[in-house]
Amino acid sequence: MSQFSIKVRGITRRFEYPEECPICHRLIIEPSRPIGHIDGDKFEQVFQCSNPDCTRIFIGYYKIDDPTKISTHYKLYPIEPKIDEIPQIIHKISPKFIEIYKQASEAKQSGLDQICGPGFRKAVEFLIKDYAKSTVDDPETKKAIENTWAKPVVEKYIAEPKVQRVAEKALWLGNDETHYLRVWNDHDIEDLIALIQLTILWIDMDDKSKKYDEEIS
Ligand SMILES: [Zn+2]
Known part of the structure; x- marks a missing residue:
């Protein structure tokens, strides 16, 4: 990982470059604009993406509590x-x-950890219900799916x-019965995202194999 140095309050500090541009997701090479801002123990650095098709500007946020350590950004904005990449x-x-x-x-990449957990949970619910609806033709059944809680939808209509199996796990992790008490941590959120991606993968594979069945039979 490459680094850059900047003198902050008379001390030269080292920072790591973001590993990729948060907008085009290509590797970026250097901050083309040496503009920084200090706010207490936080440091904000402006970057410009070096991908010629992107060239967008974004900010990396760093903590500068320990001058002996190389700072890694804790947040990029915008993203x-x-x-x-979703099928x-x-x-x-x-x-x-x-x-x-x-x-x-x-929300997750902006550090809004209280918002992103319930957000991913809501995303799962829409994915499950819309997928279940896509597997039936009857308008009455589609309506019934819309009006049913996500858990029985998984049991009855998928x-x-x-x-x-993966949809059940994703719902369990985002359990809607403990909204007030639920404390989201990074681990929960990463697991929930992994399960969402797995659900997407299986839906895509199911769709592709159905298409082959139709074409070959
Ligand atoms: Zn870019």
Whole structure:
């Protein structure tokens, strides 16, 4: 990981570059604008992405409590989550999931840890219900899915066992019965994101294998 040095209050301190641009997610090489701002024990550094297709400007936030340590950013702003990596089938069945997932990811990467946990939990609910709806044709059943809690939807309307299992786990982790008491920590959130990604993966595989079945039979 490459570093840069800046003199802050008469002391030369070392900082690590962000590993990637938070907007285009390509590697960035150097801060092209040497603009920094000190705020108590925090230091803000302006960067410009060196990818010629991006060139966007963003800020890295660093703590400068210990001058002997190399500071790593704890937050970048603004950020744009990588939603184009989500398979097309998900965009098709649940645009609302994409929107909520994007906002929750932005909250997470902006350090808003109290907001992102419930945000990802809400995203799971939309993904599960919209997926269940996409597997039925009858408008009455679609309506029933909309009006049912997410947990019974998984049990009753999701036939594919792999999707069912990961969706159940994701819901369990984001348990809606303990909203007030729930304390989200980084570990919970990382697990929940991993389960969402796994759910997406199985939905995509289920969709692809169904398409092959139709084409080959
Ligand atoms: Zn960029």
